[in-house]
Amino acid sequence: MKDKLNQFFSDNNVDLVKPHSGHLKRFEQKLNASKKHQKTSWKWLRIAASVILILGFWLGSKHQKKQIDLADVSPKMEEVQDYFVSTINQELKTIEKKRNLETETIIENALDELEELEDSYKVFIKELTKNGKQKRIISAMIKNYQRRLDILERTLKQINQIKNPKFLEDEIYI
DSSP states (O other), X not given: OHHHHHHHHHHTTOOOOOOXXXXXXXXXXXXXXXXXXXXXXXXXXXXXXXXXXXHHHXXXXXXXXOOOOGGGTXXXXXXXXXXXXXXXXXXXXXXXXXXXXXXXXXXXXXXXXXXXXXXXHHHHHHHHHHXXXXXXHHHHHHHHHXXXXXXXXHXXXXXXXXXXXXXXXXXXXX
């Protein structure tokens, strides 16, 4: 084994000369000097990044315009919005409980219609913020909520008709 090792070193021209005295000490000093230099540069970079982030958030919050919602118009409108939102959420939960293979298409169509109404509601919010508390915008927002409820009620009737076809027949004759 020892012969193979010696032959390997002689065949591959491996430098067997010992380093000069103090080589290890100089190497450690250079290694430590480069570590200190890296730490200080990262420290300044972190500080600069933090300052930029804080400045960005501060400027962003200063220039961001607060959007007005229906609840911001008056306490009465806040009650109206709370009523519609809670009723719509309750109807959505009821519909989700009745979801199955037979009702999937009806529910998905209703959710698509609700999504379109939600998009138009967002436009109303922008108009309300931009133009102030105009009655036509407030009226349109309330009608939007009413249309959502109508869609949900229609969907529930369709689901009930699928589940109990006689349910609606009896209801018609009453």
